[in-house]
Structures are given as structure tokens and as C-alpha cells.
Amino acid sequence: xxxxxxxxxxxxxxxxxxxxxxxxxxxxxxxxxxxxxxxxxxxxxxxxxxxxxxxxxxxxxxxxxxxxxxxxxxxxxxxxxxxxxxxxxxxxxxxxxxxxxxxxxxxxxxxxxxxxxxxxxxxxxxxxxxxxxxxxxxxxxxxxxxxxxxxxxxxxxxxxxxxxxxxxxxxxxxxxxxxxxxxxxxxxxxxxxxxxxxxxxxxxxxxxxxxxxxxxxxxxxxxxxxxxxxxxxxxxxxxxxxxxxxxxxxxxxxxxxxxxxxxxxxxxxxxxxxxxxxxxxxxxxxxx
Amino acid sequence: xxxxxxxxxxxxxxxxxxxxxxxxxxxxxxxxxxxxxxxxxxxxxxxxxxxxxxxxxxxxxxxxxxxxxxxxxxxxxxxxxxxxxxxxxxxxxxxxxxxxxxxxxxxxxxxxxxxxxxxxxx
Ligand code: SF4
Ligand code: SF4
Numbered sequence: 040x041x042x043x044x045x046x047x048x049x050x051x052x053x054x055x056x057x058x059x060x061x062x063x064x065x066x067x068x069x070x071x072x073x074x075x076x077x078x079x080x081x082x083x084x085x086x087x088x089x090x091x092x093x094x095x096x097x098x099x100x101x102x103x104x105x106x107x108x109x110x111x112x113x114x115x116x117x118x119x120x121x122x123x124x125x126x127x128x129x130x131x132x133x134x135x136x137x138x139x140x141x142x143x144x145x146x147x148x149x150x151x152x153x154x155x156x157x158x159x160x161x162x163x164x165x166x167x168x169x170x171x172x173x174x175x176x177x178x179x180x181x182x183x184x185x186x187x188x189x190x191x192x193x194x195x196x197x198x199x200x201x202x203x204x205x206x207x208x209x210x211x212x213x214x215x216x217x218x219x220x221x222x223x224x225x226x227x228x229x230x231x232x233x234x235x236x237x238x239x240x241x242x243x244x245x246x247x248x249x250x251x252x253x254x255x256x257x258x259x260x261x262x263x264x265x266x267x268x269x270x271x272x273x274x275x276x277x278x279x280x281x282x283x284x285x286x287x288x289x290x291x292x293x294x295x296x297x298x299x300x301x302x303x304x305x306x307x308x309x310x311x312x313x314x315x316x317x318x319x320x321x322x323x324x325x326x327x
Numbered sequence: 328x329x330x331x332x333x334x335x336x337x338x339x340x341x342x343x344x345x346x347x348x349x350x351x352x353x354x355x356x357x358x359x360x361x362x363x364x365x366x367x368x369x370x371x372x373x374x375x376x377x378x379x380x381x382x383x384x385x386x387x388x389x390x391x392x393x394x395x396x397x398x399x400x401x402x403x404x405x406x407x408x409x410x411x412x413x414x415x416x417x418x419x420x421x422x423x424x425x426x427x428x429x430x431x432x433x434x435x436x437x438x439x440x441x442x443x444x445x446x447x448x449x
Contacts, residue, residue, distance in 0.1 A: 071363060195411060
């Protein structure tokens with residue numbers, strides 16, 4: 040799947056857009072089946088939805104666009120405004136769920152909402168109750184997903200650069216502090232961490248130690264060896280094959296999907312990135 | 328100024344986990360259908376992970392300060408997803424896990440509890 044074009048948007052650039060299925064004062068309740076179909080269809084299209092029932096109403100909504108759908112018994116203006124909130128009322132009494140969603144799509148218009156499903160939200164999340172700020176993840180990741188905050192703390196900064204379904208950095212974290220909420224298995228998916236899990240993860244780090252203490256160093260050495268061996272023979276194909284074999288072996292032990300390898304930078308770029316990340320990690324650790 | 332909608336806020340937040348099959352489809356559909364059939368007020372988002380990645384301010388709006396039943400997945404994952412978006416979950420928020428619990432258990436928990444009343448600020 041492709042990454043979102045949002046390029047790690049910050050809150051300021053996010054458009055607030057919410058749909059209220061309104062069944063309170065001035066409106067009739069929808070039939071349960073209609074309500075269910077409508078809410079499911081809106082969610083499937085990527086809209087945040089609030090079902091408003093008598094005696095209860097919207098959660099806080101302080102700015103943005105609010106579309107209010109209902110079977111209104113009182114006349115409602117098509118458009119209204121409440122400070123920074125633009126409100127659109129639309130009667131859905133005669134509409135199917137699909138037609139009501141079309142109405143909402145029309146009101147969304149050119150507003151820059153994320154296209155639903157354009158990106159599987161796969162990225163690391165740090166459990167700061169466990170993280171010791173050792174910076175191993177920063178040194179390990181080749182795709183600039185991690186960064187150091189102004190107060191020298193590790194943070195995930197470029198979520199959309201993470202490679203879908205690749206949980207490799209969580210395997211090199213010695214504290215089992217990296218989660219991927221959409222991962223299949225615990226504890227990486229956020230499940231409770233047992234003593235065995237900690238032991239197992241530490242063993243995984245030992246695997247990398249076996250490769251020379253630094254996985255990318257091992258990759259570089261391996262590549263350098265193959266380069267020198269094959270340079271003479273001018274056999275770049277075999278050098279590439281050697282490198283790929285090495286990567287596949289690492290991929291298996293760290294559960295890196297093959298697609299990640301397809302998008303891996305060249306060995307020279309890996310060398311540069313690894314050196315840059317190591318320098319950033321060293322600087323952050325030295326400044327603490 | 329208050330809108331005619333400002334009365335009381337629902338404090339149930341349901342995550343549809345739309346963009347991956349980690350929450351069993353049957354579970355999320357049964358929970359959603361249970362909520363809509365019961366005719367209760369609630370908030371629903373397509374995918375909390377995606378909102379967190381975007382640092383979407385809607386996360387702060389939807390949790391607020393009052394007690395909330397948040398129906399999603401593992402509590403540790405949800406807590407740190409919100410943290411990553413700059414929103415700290417209050418002690419009042421209880422996370423119900425659709426990856427491990429049955430729809431019946433979740434619905435009994437959510438629907439069996441009177442919803443607290445919270446003023447809205449919009
Ligand atoms: S490797 Fe783990 S403990 Fe170390 S900084 Fe990264 S998240 Fe924190
Ligand atoms: S928070 Fe959990 S349930 Fe919600 S989208 Fe993320 S993984 Fe799915």
C-alpha cells in the first residue's frame with residue numbers, strides 16, 4: 040500500500056469533520072436497522088460519527104465542519120454557523136444509507152480528508168512506561184521513522200515512512216517498548232508483557248549481537264566482502280544475490296516482510312543513513 | 328453561543344478498526360450493531376490508529392475529561408496511541424478490548440452502565 044500524501048501532518052493541518060446522526064429534540068428517531076446501516080456506511084467511508092439521542096448530544100466539537108443528519112420534525116436551516124463550527128443540516132427521511140453517505144461526500148467537497156483505506160495505519164508506538172531512551176530503534180531504522188525530541192527523548196515522528204507490516208524495530212528494542220497495534224501477536228500488539236516475552240526479546244537482540252553487534256554493520260561487512268570478492272570477477276549479479284541472501288536470513292529472524300527489501304536503499308545509502316542515525320543517537324545520549 | 332444540540336455528551340467511543348483485520352470482523356460488527364440497536368448515544372471513529380498517526384485533534388475532543396468507555400483493542404496500545412497524538416487519557420477512561428472479549432461481554436459492560444452527563448463547549 041502506498042503511504043499517505045499527508046506526510047506526517049501535524050494537528051494544525053488536519054481538517055475536523057464529523058457527522059452527527061441526530062435523533063434528539065426536533066427530530067424523530069431512525070429505525071434501528073436504518074441507524075445501523077447509516078453508521079456502518081459512514082464509518083466505512085472514513086467519517087467520524089456521533090449518534091445523538093434524547094438526553095445526550097455531541098461530544099466536544101470546537102472547530103471544523105459538522106454535518107447533522109436526521110428526520111427533522113422542525114425546520115432546520117441548511118447551513119448554520121456556531122463560531123468556528125460550520126453546521127450543515129440534511130434531512131435523510133427519504134434516503135437510503137448509501138444516498139445519505141453521498142450527501143455527506145458532497146458536503147465534504149474539496150476538504151482535505153484522508154482517503155479511507157489509502158494507507159494501512161502501520162507504525163511503531165512507544166510505551167514510555169518501558170522505554171529507557173537507549174536509541175537502539177533510532178540507530179536501527181533505515182527509513183527515518185524515529186527522531187529525537189527537543190528534550191532528547193526518542194519519538195516516532197514520521198509514521199507514514201514506516202514499512203507496512205514490518206515490525207523489525209520492535210524486535211531490536213531491549214525493553215519490549217515498541218508496539219505495533221495492528222500486529223497479529225502479543226506483546227507487540229499491546230498485549231500484557233510477561234517475563235517470557237522480555238526474555239524472548241532480549242534473545243532476539245542477542246541474535247543481532249551474533250551478527251557482529253550491529254545488524255547494519257553486519258550487512259555492510261557482508262556486502263563489502265561480496266563486493267571485494269566479486270569486483271574482480273565483475274560479477275555484480277552474484278554480489279547482489281549474496282546481499283539478498285543475507286537480507287533474507289535477517290528478514291526471517293526479524294519478521295521483515297519481503298516487500299521491505301524491495302524498497303531498501305542501496306548499500307551505500309544504508310551506510311550513510313546508518314551513520315547519520317548512529318550520530319544522532321550518540322549526540323542525544325551524550326547530551327542527556 | 329450554544330447550539331440547540333448542546334445538552335449532554337455521550338461518553339462511549341467505538342473504534343471501527345477499519346484499515347486492518349486485527350479486530351475480528353464479526354466482533355466489531357456485532358458490537359456496532361448492538362450499540363445502534365440499543366438506541367444509545369455514542370461516538371464512533373473509523374480507525375484510532377490512523378487518527379493518532381495524523382495527530383488528529385478529534386482524539387482530544389472525543390475523550391474529554393469525563394468517564395468514557397472506549398471500545399477498541401489492547402488498553403496499552405490505546406493509551407500510547409493517544410499519547411503519540413498528544414492526548415493523555417484520564418483515569419476515567421476504561422478501554423474494552425474487541426481483540427480478546429466477546430461482543431456480548433463488551434455490550435453488557437457498555438450498555439449496562441448509566442452514561443454520565445457532560446456539558447459540551449461548542
Ligand atoms: S529501542 Fe526501545 S527502549 Fe530503546 S529508545 Fe527505542 S523504544 Fe526506547
Ligand atoms: S486502536 Fe486498536 S482497534 Fe482501533 S484501529 Fe488501532 S488497532 Fe484497531
